[in-house]
Amino acid sequence: MTFKPAIKSPSTQSARALWFVFHRGRLLLKQSNNGRRIPCTEDLALIKVDPTRNQYLGALNGRACYAVELPDVNQVADGYDLIGLRETFGRLDEELIWIAGRANQLVDWSRNHRFCGQCGHPTEDKPEERAKNCPACGLVNYPRLSPAIIVAVVKGDRLLLASNKRFKSGYYSVLAGFVEPGETLEECVAREIKEEVGINVKNVRYFGSQPWPFPNSLMVGFLADYAGGEINADQSEIVAADWFTADDLPSIPPRITIARHLIDWFVGKSSAIKTPRHPE
Numbered sequence: 001m002t003f004k005p006a007i008k009s010p011s012t013q014s015a016r017a018l019w020f021v022f023h024r025g026r027l028l029l030k031q032s033n034n035g036r037r038i039p040c041t042e043d044l045a046l047i048k049v050d051p052t053r054n055q056y057l058g059a060l061n062g063r064a065c066y067a068v069e070l071p072d073v074n075q076v077a078d079g080y081d082l083i084g085l086r087e088t089f090g091r092l093d094e095e096l097i098w099i100a101g102r103a104n105q106l107v108d109w110s111r112n113h114r115f116c117g118q119c120g121h122p123t124e125d126k127p128e129e130r131a132k133n134c135p136a137c138g139l140v141n142y143p144r145l146s147p148a149i150i151v152a153v154v155k156g157d158r159l160l161l162a163s164n165k166r167f168k169s170g171y172y173s174v175l176a177g178f179v180e181p182g183e184t185l186e187e188c189v190a191r192e193i194k195e196e197v198g199i200n201v202k203n204v205r206y207f208g209s210q211p212w213p214f215p216n217s218l219m220v221g222f223l224a225d226y227a228g229g230e231i232n233a234d235q236s237e238i239v240a241a242d243w244f245t246a247d248d249l250p251s252i253p254p255r256i257t258i259a260r261h262l263i264d265w266f267v268g269k270s271s272a273i274k275t276p277r278h279p280e
């Protein structure tokens with residue numbers, strides 16, 4: 001599947017267009033014979049959203065995609081369900097999940113910027129870019145992104161994994177944290193690891209990135225090497241942390257996440273350097 005993002009919507013709404021309908025971070029899906037699917041234009045009459053208050057997202061294989069808010073949860077029609085975005089992992093095609101993440105962020109942004117933050121006047125959508133303009137004072141607001149780093153720290157043949165207080169028991173991941181104003185991504189990596197587990201790192205290098213719509217992060221992935229210190233979990237955010245070898249990993253995040261891509265990179269690296277076992 002190929003998604004082409006765009007801002008300017010087609011002049012007419014196609015019957016085949018896909019509608020990413022959200023209510024407070026939950027996605028409306030239509031029940032169908034083979035699971036659940038994204039509703040299309042012909043379903044709109046039943047859903048009762050106001051299709052004029054949409055955000056055009058772009059086209060998926062030529063099908064226009066729109067984001068729109070379901071204002072009232074009591075309007076969920078028979079045959080539809082509201083599903084948390086995380087719960088769509090493994091249930092929808094990955095491409096649809098990322099379009100839904102994009103849609104949810106734009107629906108949130110649109111709702112939260114109906115009025116100017118500077119003078120209180122109602123805002124207007126700018127036609128040529130994804131922005132809201134205040135006609136009274138001229139303030140322009142763009143969708144907010146909150147960059148966060150996520151990092152695989154390696155010490156010899158072991159990977160640093162930690163358990164956050166929000167995780168279920170026994171579940172571990174690589175460390176992550178939000179970038180602060182005035183900070184470089186590399187400085188953020190060093191600060192977060194030091195603050196959360198007391199470890200110093202070196203050789204911080206870029207790995208890859210992933211939009212993370214919970215609610216509006218951009219995860220920027222890094223690799224780093226251990227440079228010193230003993231693990232000391234901060235206990236306010238991180239309740240446990242340890243070094244794990246590739247063949248003894250705890251419960252870890254699902255394959256769709258960049259956290260898992262980092263862990264899989266480590267596992268791949270470890271298997272590549274492992275001495276081949278000779279037959280007995």
Ligand SMILES: [Zn+2]
Pocket residue numbers: 116117118119120121134135136137138139
């Ligand atoms: Zn204003």
